[in-house]
Amino acid sequence: MTNGSDVRRYPGFGLFSLLFFVYLYLPISVVVFYSFNANRIVSNWGGFSLHWYTAALSNSALVSAVKVSLIVAVIATTISTIVALMAALVIVRGRDVRFRGLSETVVNLPLLLPEIVVAVATLILFSQIGLANGIVKLIIAHTTFCIPFAFLPIRARLQGMDADLEEAARDLYASAWIAFRRVTLPLILPGVLSGAMLAFVISMDDFITSNLLNSGGATTLPVYVFSLIKQGVSPQLNAISTLIMLASIALATVAFLLQRQR
Amino acid sequence: MTRHIKSPGWNVLGLLPTHLIMFLTLIIPVGIIVLVSFSTRGPYGGFEYVFTTAPYKQILFNEGWAGELEFNPQYLIVVARTLLLSAGTTLICLVLSFPVAHFISLQKPSLKVALIYLVTLPFWVSMIVRVYSWIIILGNEGVIEKTLRALGLIDDMDSLLFGDTAMLIGLVYSYIPLMILPIFASIEKLDPALIEASHDLYGSRLITLHRVILPLCQPGMLAGAILVFVPCLGAVLEPTLLGGGKSMMMGNLIQLQFGAARNWPLGAAISIVLMTAVLIFLVARGLRAVRRETTELAL
Numbered sequence: 001m002t003n004g005s006d007v008r009r010y011p012g013f014g015l016f017s018l019l020f021f022v023y024l025y026l027p028i029s030v031v032v033f034y035s036f037n038a039n040r041i042v043s044n045w046g047g048f049s050l051h052w053y054t055a056a057l058s059n060s061a062l063v064s065a066v067k068v069s070l071i072v073a074v075i076a077t078t079i080s081t082i083v084a085l086m087a088a089l090v091i092v093r094g095r096d097v098r099f100r101g102l103s104e105t106v107v108n109l110p111l112l113l114p115e116i117v118v119a120v121a122t123l124i125l126f127s128q129i130g131l132a133n134g135i136v137k138l139i140i141a142h143t144t145f146c147i148p149f150a151f152l153p154i155r156a157r158l159q160g161m162d163a164d165l166e167e168a169a170r171d172l173y174a175s176a177w178i179a180f181r182r183v184t185l186p187l188i189l190p191g192v193l194s195g196a197m198l199a200f201v202i203s204m205d206d207f208i209t210s211n212l213l214n215s216g217g218a219t220t221l222p223v224y225v226f227s228l229i230k231q232g233v234s235p236q237l238n239a240i241s242t243l244i245m246l247a248s249i250a251l252a253t254v255a256f257l258l259q260r261q262r
Numbered sequence: 263m264t265r266h267i268k269s270p271g272w273n274v275l276g277l278l279p280t281h282l283i284m285f286l287t288l289i290i291p292v293g294i295i296v297l298v299s300f301s302t303r304g305p306y307g308g309f310e311y312v313f314t315t316a317p318y319k320q321i322l323f324n325e326g327w328a329g330e331l332e333f334n335p336q337y338l339i340v341v342a343r344t345l346l347l348s349a350g351t352t353l354i355c356l357v358l359s360f361p362v363a364h365f366i367s368l369q370k371p372s373l374k375v376a377l378i379y380l381v382t383l384p385f386w387v388s389m390i391v392r393v394y395s396w397i398i399i400l401g402n403e404g405v406i407e408k409t410l411r412a413l414g415l416i417d418d419m420d421s422l423l424f425g426d427t428a429m430l431i432g433l434v435y436s437y438i439p440l441m442i443l444p445i446f447a448s449i450e451k452l453d454p455a456l457i458e459a460s461h462d463l464y465g466s467r468l469i470t471l472h473r474v475i476l477p478l479c480q481p482g483m484l485a486g487a488i489l490v491f492v493p494c495l496g497a498v499l500e501p502t503l504l505g506g507g508k509s510m511m512m513g514n515l516i517q518l519q520f521g522a523a524r525n526w527p528l529g530a531a532i533s534i535v536l537m538t539a540v541l542i543f544l545v546a547r548g549l550r551a552v553r554r555e556t557t558e559l560a561l
Contacts, residue, residue: 009368010361010364010467010471012361013361013362013364013365014365016361016362016365017361017362017365017366020358020361020362021380023435024380024381024384024438025380025384027392027395027396027398027399027435028384028387028391028392028395030395030398030399030405031391031394031395031398034398082279083279083280083283084280086275086276086277086279086280087276087277087279087280089276090272090273090276090277091277094272094273094276096273097273097277098273103277103280103281106280106281106284107280107284109284109288110284110288112540112541112544113288113292113537113540114492114493114495114496114513114536114537114540115496115498116496116498116513116516116517116533116536117292117295117496117516117533117536117537118288118291118292120295120516120517120520120529120530120533121288121291121292121294121295121533122287122291123520124291124294124295124298124526124530125287125290125291125294127308128294140287141287143283143287144283144284144287144288147280147283147284176272201386205386205388205389205390207389207390207498207499208498208499208513208517211517212517212520212521222388222389222390225388225390225391225394226390229390229394229397229503233397233398233401237394238398241388241391241394241395244388244391245387245388245391248386248387248388249383249386249387251386252382252383252386252387253379253383255386256379256382260375
């Protein structure tokens with residue numbers, strides 16, 4: 001191979017990387033593979049079947065967990081994206097902002113503290129103020145940890161945008177709102193959308209906080225999946241897992257493509 | 263005159279919601295948890311605001327009938343296991359990530375983007391599903407056991423599931439993308455001229471790797487190490503699902519105190535220990551650097 005003469009290449013790294021990608025994707029492929037197993041016992045292959053998918057889709061506990069997760073994720077994503085957008089506009093574009101560095105740390109605070117500690121602390125707070133509504137508790141907690149995930153792509157997009165465009169709009173007598181609505185927002189929209197999508201995926205996927213705050217009627221999808229895992233490996237669990245993976249891969253791909261857009 | 267796009271009033275208004283939310287849902291709760299860690303356990307679980315250092319003593323000692331303290335390392339073992347598993351995970355991730363990151367950096371741009379996407383993708387796939395997949399692989403009658411038996415290598419084997427090894431495997435699998443990305447970023451910044459120079463001066467590939475590439479990639483490796491090590495310290499799913507009840511880490515020990523064990527003050531005290539450990543590592547690395555690195559990661 002001509003590659004052999006390239007001093008930058010190291011023999012074996014290619015094979016190693018190939019094995020690495022196998023390692024990365026083999027475990028989740030195993031789940032997908034066994035979800036089509038007709039046999040009730042997971043690791044004994046009993047022929048191809050879609051039975052577990054129909055069983056999963058008619059499982060009412062699963063459907064209600066998906067509903068709870070969707071309600072929480074949609075509301076938490078909406079609030080956190082708006083809040084993150086406002087913060088990003090000031091942190092990147094604002095003039096004479098005091099405590100800019102501090103504000104950035106505050107936005108990213110949920111990434112710096114261990115989630116289990118924050119979850120436990122939130123649990124105590126809610127029990128102290130007597131907040132009982134499970135869904136409301138989840139929405140509040142999810143909104144908090146979604147903010148940095150919504151913030152980072154928005155900030156990146158804002159930093160990549162030419163501030164002169166806004167200035168030009170303002171010079172042409174656009175009000176601050178019109179300049180934002182007609183110039184800034186359309187330009188940073190891919191960042192806002194990918195931030196919202198990341199926030200949504202993070203919320204849908206959260207286990208630690210949702211499990212600790214879990215109370216009657218507020219069981220999210222990952223918490224429900226956890227309870228199934230506790231009951232043991234089953235083909236229906238594999239089917240549910242596969243459906244979850246499909247959804248998150250689709251979302252992550254759209255977010256990835258949005259971020260690449262220039 | 264052009265008016266400024268944002269006046270100081272707008273600045274305050276824009277940042278207010280974030281600060282308010284973080285203050286009410288993070289700062290205050292963390293303050294309360296400090297308080298609870300110095301409180302007395304309530305008769306029916308929960309806690310009462312009566313000052314005591316008992317929860318912290320409980321981490322190290324058992325209290326006997328007459329109030330005498332007897333050293334009990336059970337929680338200390340959990341703390342040590344957490345630190346060791348996190349360090350082990352970080353080390354394994356470092357060793358596995360470097361060749362992969364290096365290989366990706368040498369590909370042509372379109373393939374590079376595709377490979378980086380493939381590295382990132384599992385990270386967005388449900389965490390719980392990824393950990394669960396290892397139960398199917400490692401468990402009784404699991405993929406590994408069946409494969410080995412089919413090859414005639416074994417008749418019967420102990421389950422690989424539940425224990426430190428299973429946890430280590432799960433932790434590496436969960437967090438390795440966080441190591442590859444910063445190392446990849448630092449290799450990308452490497453000036454190819456330096457590598458050519460090393461070879462022109464008769465440095466072999468190995469010497470170039472040791473003397474030029476690795477030292478220059480150190481910032482990326484350090485960033486990756488923090489990004490893997492810190493979440494490992496607070497891991498909950500991996501120890502709960504792969505560790506079993508006996509092999510615990512701090513994350514599920516805390517969870518247990520707020521669930522079945524109903525000892526909130528002890529749980530709060532362990533939380534403070536965990537948070538302190540995390541903050542020590544973050545401060546040692548420099549908050550600013552960590553912030554920058556987490557930011558780069560999201561791009």
